[in-house]
Amino acid sequence: MCVRNWLKAAAFSLLCFVQQAVADLTIEITQGNDRATPVAVVPFAWLGQSGLSEDIARIVSDDLERSGLIRPLSRTEMLSLPSQKSEIFFRDWSLLKQDYLLVGQIRPSASPGVLTIQYELYDVVRQTRVLGEVISGKPSELRSRAHYISDQVFEHLTGIKGAFSTRLAYITVKKDAASQSKYELKVSDADGRRERTILTTYKPILSPAWSPDAQHLAYVSFETGRPGIFLQNVYTGKRRQLTAFRGLNGAPAWSPDGKKLAVVLSKDGNPEIYEVDLTSYKVKRLTQHYAIETEPEWSPDGKHILFTSSRSGGPQIYQLNLISGETERLTFEGSYNARARYSPDGTEIYFVHRSNGIFHIAAQELANNRLRILTQTPLDESPSVSPNGSMLIYATQEGSRGYLGAVSVNGQIRYSLPSQLADVREPAWSPFLTN
Amino acid sequence: MEFKKYSKTLFFGATLAILAGCGGNAATQDQEEGAAGTDTEVQPVITSDGSSSDSAITGEQMGQDVENLEEKAEEVVAAMPEIETIYFDFDTSSIRADSREVLDMHVAYLRVNSDAKVVLEGHADERGTREYNMALGLRRANAVKSYFQVQGVNSDQLEVVSYGEEKAAVMGHNNAAWSKNRRVEIQY
Structure with a gap:
């Protein structure tokens, strides 16, 4: 029966x-x-x-x-x-x-x-x-x-909190019938199912970032012909443009309390990290250097900002102490280390690391600076950590097709989430859902 | 060798300025303004270009061969430069020596056609991270902008935008494709 x-x-x-x-x-x-x-x-x-x-x-x-x-x-x-x-x-x-x-x-x-x-x-x-x-x-x-x-x-x-009830945001790109590239910002369950498109445009979209309450996404869209940072409620679809400075408007990152965004602007000439207060809309400059400064990420305790800087020549990861104002270089192995993310407990960072000309995702413990390479495919980028800290999702390529890969932070478990229809890139794993 | 070739093009550019009715020292003056307006450390290429041009442009040289240059200038001014893209090496925004001839043709055109406006669109190859490449594309476009300003192009004529690695000119995951994607497009 x-x-x-x-x-x-x-x-x-x-x-x-x-x-x-x-x-x-x-x-x-x-x-x-x-x-x-x-x-x-x-x-x-x-x-x-x-x-x-x-x-x-x-x-x-x-x-x-x-x-x-x-x-x-x-x-x-x-x-x-x-x-x-x-x-x-x-x-x-x-x-x-x-x-x-x-x-x-x-x-x-x-x-x-x-x-x-x-x-x-x-x-x-x-x-x-x-x-x-x-x-x-x-x-x-x-x-x-x-x-x-x-x-x-x-x-x-x-003994690890499950992160199966979380979401992913990512960007897909495919050519339409007229051979135009169509960019879509999508949100799905952590298993890739129940995919919803929240933005469609024929101009590039990049760098989606979840708000700490998992309700909003900040992202960069070129839909006006110039880059702008947009904020969008994932559930209602309501959106607004936050920045439209001359030059770069990029790499938004939420503060842990959700009240500020760290962004990259070049309004003063050079790519630098700024902080935008989402209540007062005041813009405060955080870095000042003639090199490229980009890809900010707030530490879980809100006291530090990780960023990529080319001040040593090539890109390396630096950490700015927001209280003391001091900046410390964190990566020394290899000539290309960029776009770092903290583990949820703040003890490790994950980033793009070039080794022998190949771009992998690497992890580095902050206590001892030991670096370990986690992925095996070339052109790996955009690592994003699951909120329970056990897995990383990242973008990679096979042939000319971009897809998402996932790897456990100990490098032992892997799976991939290929889309049958489009290039998939720029994944962002949501925080735990509160409702 | 490179220096000599570059001095020649600069000299040519300066002469065009005279022909277009600008002051004889316009190039030098603008150069100083350009250097003051940007952090000198930001664009090491432009800084060194500036010092070489100081020694290259002299009144004596300007007096030479004017007729010949006048002919050339008319040719250049009549037509918008055909080559609109210059290329860069990996992870750098330094203007390559082999790009200067193309840039100088645009300088000549923009100085004579002061109502012409260009968008300098910076791009990177697919390797590395997207936002870093966005910044790199901007620095490449800024390098061209500074070069133009130093050569006396009005900054109102210049707009800069970066697309990073988002708009590849050539598809493919090899050196040939990458070298064509690390570029600045000069769009009228």
Whole structure:
């Protein structure tokens, strides 16, 4: 009964996936982790009448697999499909060498149009329930609920806060029928699904940056023929142009309190870092040097600004102490280090590093300045850190096609999110969503 | 060798200025203004160009060969320069010696046609980061602007914009493509 219902649901959801997959980014896992925890995510039983639009267990399983720290069991290897404790034969799962088992049920609730979702995580060795909850949601919210379950399971198993309920912003470029380059700013779930276009223009867009509350994006658009920094509410679509100085208006970065932007302007002749107060609109210059100064990034504690400067000849990463006003050079290895981002705990930086003429993403611990190269493809750029600090998303190229890659900060786990339709670039991983 | 060639073009430019009715010392004066208006450290190329031109332009030289230059000047002034793009080396905004001849033709045209306006559009190749390349493109366009100003072009005629690596002239991920993408386009 329950399996038949599930098959029905699965067939229905498969249809939906096929329709959506054309437009969305699709994930390909390129390198996993042999020591990942084995977890069986059993298809959730659907106890309602008509089909369900989403396969929650599939979404959870894909989320957990992408983390690299958990290895979900293939459905074809499952000997049974329990959906609650009374249906579980723990011996089946020990035989399959599973450490944990996630089961669940979805049923219509008393209120029309709302579903009740129950999930339970079992420790196979101890045969005990270690996590469980009953949540509710509309059919249109099933993907969000699935990512929520992934977050809970992931945090329980790894001790790391899950970042599956977060978003990505990125820019796609494709030629239209008249061979004109069409630029689109898009927002999707962290798994590349539910992609939405929030801006379309035939002029370049770059440097999207999430506000700390994950509600707004700041970005650079050339739509007026000149670069300008724009702010846009991701949910309402409402937008406004913040800067239109002569010359550069670039590289916006939010302060941790969301009240200021660090930007690059060349209004005084040379590319320099400025701070724009979003309440008073006062503009304050932060750097003063005849070299290129660009790509600011606020430290998580708001006391420092990382930036790229060519003051030593080529680009290197510097850190400005906003309290003392002192500037310190952070990178010394290699002749090209640029566009750095802090880890959420502020102990590491990630940046573009050139080694033997090839551009990789590198990490450097601030305590000991030890540098490690994380990516293997050439022309890697724009690293952006997941809010839990475990993964980096970045832009790379294969042939003439740009796509997004992701790598764990220890370099052990990789996946890519290629789009079938366009060049994808300039990814920005959102902060944790607060609502 | 390079110096000699450059002195010649500068001399030619200065002579054109005279023909166009500017003062005999216009080039030198503008040069000083240009240097004062920009940080001298910003554009080392322009600074060194300035010192070489001081020694190159003398009254005696101007007296020489004027007729010949007059003919050349008419030719140049009549037509907008055909070559509108100059190229740069990787991660630098220094104007290459082989670009000066092209730039000087534009200087000549812009000085005579003082109502002509140009947009100096700076570009970078795809390597490295986008915002750094945006800044690099601006510095390249600024280098051309300073060169023009030093040679006596009115700054009202000049506008600078950078597209960084966003508008490649040539597609491809090789040296041939990259060398064509590191450029400033002089657009009338």
